[in-house]
Amino acid sequence: MCKSLQVKIADVTFKNPVMNASGTFQPRECADYVDINxxxxxxxxxxxxxxxxxNATPRVAExxxxxxxxxxxxxxxxxxxxxxxxxxxxxxxTKIIVNIAGRTIEEYCEVAEKLxxxxxxxxxxxxxxxxxxxxxVAFGTDAKMVEKITGQVKRHTDKPLIVKLSPNVTHITxxxxxxxxxxxxxxxxxxxxxxMRIDVxxxxxxxxxxxxxxxxxxxxxxxxxxxxxxxxxxDVPIIxxxxxxxxxxxxxxxxxxxxxxxxxxxxxxxxxxxxEVLQGIESYMDQYNIQDINxxxxxxx
Amino acid sequence: MSQNDxxxxxxxxxxxxRQIATNIYEMVLHNDEITRATMPGQFINLYCRNxxxxxxxxISVCETDHNEGTMKLVYAVVGAGTKEFIELQSGxxxxxxxxxxxxxxVNQPVKExxxxxxxxxxxxxxxxxxxxxxxxxxxxxxxxxxxxxNEFKRYxxxxxxxxxxxxxxxxxxxxxxxxxxxxxGDMFYSCGSKRMLKAVHQWSIHHQIEGxxxxxxxxxxxxxxxxGCVAKIKRQGKQWEYKKVCTEGPIFFNKExxxxx
Ligand SMILES: Cc1cc2nc3c(=O)[nH]c(=O)nc-3n(C[C@H](O)[C@H](O)[C@H](O)COP(=O)(O)OP(=O)(O)OC[C@H]3O[C@@H](n4cnc5c(N)ncnc54)[C@H](O)[C@@H]3O)c2cc1C
Ligand SMILES: Cc1cc2nc3c(=O)[nH]c(=O)nc-3n(C[C@H](O)[C@H](O)[C@H](O)COP(=O)(O)O)c2cc1C
Ligand code: FES
Numbered sequence: 001m002c003k004s005l006q007v008k009i010a011d012v013t014f015k016n017p018v019m020n021a022s023g024t025f026q027p028r029e030c031a032d033y034v035d036i037n038x039x040x041x042x043x044x045x046x047x048x049x050x051x052x053x054x055n056a057t058p059r060v061a062e063x064x065x066x067x068x069x070x071x072x073x074x075x076x077x078x079x080x081x082x083x084x085x086x087x088x089x090x091x092x093x094t095k096i097i098v099n100i101a102g103r104t105i106e107e108y109c110e111v112a113e114k115l116x117x118x119x120x121x122x123x124x125x126x127x128x129x130x131x132x133x134x135x136x137v138a139f140g141t142d143a144k145m146v147e148k149i150t151g152q153v154k155r156h157t158d159k160p161l162i163v164k165l166s167p168n169v170t171h172i173t174x175x176x177x178x179x180x181x182x183x184x185x186x187x188x189x190x191x192x193x194x195x196m197r198i199d200v201x202x203x204x205x206x207x208x209x210x211x212x213x214x215x216x217x218x219x220x221x222x223x224x225x226x227x228x229x230x231x232x233x234x235d236v237p238i239i240x241x242x243x244x245x246x247x248x249x250x251x252x253x254x255x256x257x258x259x260x261x262x263x264x265x266x267x268x269x270x271x272x273x274x275x276e277v278l279q280g281i282e283s284y285m286d287q288y289n290i291q292d293i294n295x296x297x298x299x300x301x
Numbered sequence: 302m303s304q305n306d307x308x309x310x311x312x313x314x315x316x317x318x319r320q321i322a323t324n325i326y327e328m329v330l331h332n333d334e335i336t337r338a339t340m341p342g343q344f345i346n347l348y349c350r351n352x353x354x355x356x357x358x359x360i361s362v363c364e365t366d367h368n369e370g371t372m373k374l375v376y377a378v379v380g381a382g383t384k385e386f387i388e389l390q391s392g393x394x395x396x397x398x399x400x401x402x403x404x405x406x407v408n409q410p411v412k413e414x415x416x417x418x419x420x421x422x423x424x425x426x427x428x429x430x431x432x433x434x435x436x437x438x439x440x441x442x443x444x445x446x447x448x449x450x451n452e453f454k455r456y457x458x459x460x461x462x463x464x465x466x467x468x469x470x471x472x473x474x475x476x477x478x479x480x481x482x483x484x485x486g487d488m489f490y491s492c493g494s495k496r497m498l499k500a501v502h503q504w505s506i507h508h509q510i511e512g513x514x515x516x517x518x519x520x521x522x523x524x525x526x527x528x529g530c531v532a533k534i535k536r537q538g539k540q541w542e543y544k545k546v547c548t549e550g551p552i553f554f555n556k557e558x559x560x561x562x
Contacts, residue, residue: 059531
């Protein structure tokens with residue numbers, strides 16, 4: 001009997017539920033380690049309307065079972081992406097999702113518009129960016145703003161839209177509901193948690209930006225909890241992420257209600273993590289005689 | 302190419318791991334594949350066994366022996382990861398990834414080479430020194446205790462040594478050595494602290510000598526995936542742009558590098 005790993009998110013069919021988390025995978029460099037044809041999807045790192053320089057260094061710091069990053073969405077901008085990166089990605093047998101970033105709603109819409117008519121399958125809205133018009137507060141921490149930006153971007157694209165939720169909020173389900181009422185076709189969560197580390201010998205923060213986003217196995221219980229809450233609050237497909245290192249970690253998210261999962265930090269410390277997670281999911285299915293991965297979705301009530 | 306042909310984290314057997322100077326250790330690893338692929342100036346990731354310490358520890362390769370399939374690393378004890386490494390015994394294994402980075406460009410038409418190393422920047426220059434053809438002037442600055450000097454001596458046409466306290470060789474640093482001995486040449490190669498590299502940069506501009514320098518940054522992956530490890534590199538038409546030290550470096554031409562004040 002052949003088991004099925006296929007999943008469907010907003011009418012797009014993925015051959016398996018494993019993809020990378022945005023910003024942790026550079027296709028050209030990672031292709032030395034990962035057979036990209038095996039992945040359910042490739043998620044491109046945050047792309048903005050103009051090139052972004054990114055933050056000063058140090059941009060990464062180690063924490064217990066995790067890491068902080070403050071890359072600051074360094075990216076070449078949507079035009080260079082379309083000219084140089086998209087053609088490279090098109091050679092692989094996988095789906096392409098583009099994570100989009102902006103400092104104003106107009107900037108997000110501009111990126112979405114430029115991706116119209118391309119081979120990009122879906123857009124993922126990164127609403128953790130600071131909103132320069134509203135004093136630098138992240139779009140993703142205010143439910144009204146989440147609904148508004150989702151609705152506006154939807155108007156500039158005919159591709160399915162995933163809204164990526166920030167965990168730096170009191171009630172994740174409010175943000176999830178706001179995104180859905182704005183028209184989100186799917187949700188992904190979690191983005192990084194705001195954190196900070198101080199070098200006690202030099203008595204200064206390790207990161208140049210002082211604070212940065214926490215990711216890795218340390219955040220996994222928070223991510224599983226949030227996926228569970230969101231899955232029980234809204235009715236759209238969910239891509240779960242946050243600290244996934246193994247197939248069993250991935251299964252935990254699927255049991256909590258995720259349709260697909262993404263691997264981020266684990267792929268930085270172990271470049272072949274993504275294919276190992278995929279193998280791990282398959283062996284879990286074999287172990288419990290699961291024929292279709294969708295049987296497991298949201299089993300834990 | 303299927304997943305089976307892809308690069309991955311590997312284990313290496315530890316053949317030796319011992320102290321060679323104050324706080325400085327030498328580790329010899331056996332791994333045929335990685336050793337044979339390593340070029341001078343490249344580095345490898347060492348991974349901690351303790352899984353709470355996720356990030357790689359990038360360490361430059363000091364010397365490779367292709368026949369034996371062994372490589373030598375020299376490292377300082379800095380924090381929790383390197384403290385874990387000094388406890389490792391011969392016969393044990395360690396997880397590594399590599400070779401990483403670009404390595405030195407040794408195909409430039411050069412007659413006289415100047416090799417400038419300071420402290421822990423000295424070991425990564427050894428394999429390069431062995432492979433360069435032409436006249437080699439070697440300039441090494443130590444804090445107090447010397448290491449690897451006999452190895453460098455074998456390949457040196459001229460060897461200059463300083464210690465900060467003056468206990469061995471000349472008193473001072475590499476800049477003092479360069480200036481006092483009027484050292485010149487066609488190309489220099491340098492590895493050391495940011496402060497030292499900046500001073501060497503100023504010396505090289507004054508003497509109009511082209512060079513290749515090895516940069517260091519904190520790394521989240523060391524293979525180009527996270528964009529954590531950037532340095533400011535000059536580009537035509539633009540003032541500078543951030544380039545990844547792990548894949549586009551760690552070796553850059555001196556004239557490209559922007560040194561912040
Ligand atoms: C390309 C490259 C080559 C290097 N070659 C050598 C070498 O040959 N010999 C040697 O002794 N050291 C070398 N270093 C520095 C070495 O990587 C750090 O000293 C080491 O990672 C410290 O680890 P730790 O766990 O002891 O310190 P911790 O402070 O506990 O480390 C915490 C995190 O910060 C990182 N980190 C801390 N200090 C540095 C640093 N100076 N540079 C980069 N990352 C740092 C660690 O990798 C780790 O991810 C090199 C660094 C780079 C980037
Ligand atoms: C270095 C780094 C860069 C990231 N860049 C982005 C990004 O560009 N856009 C985005 O939406 N999330 C970004 N993230 C967040 C991840 O996609 C993911 O949501 C988070 O890291 C949790 O998953 P993990 O624990 O598996 O890494 C980044 C994370 C890291 C570690
Ligand atoms: S360390 Fe991750 S890109 Fe260089």
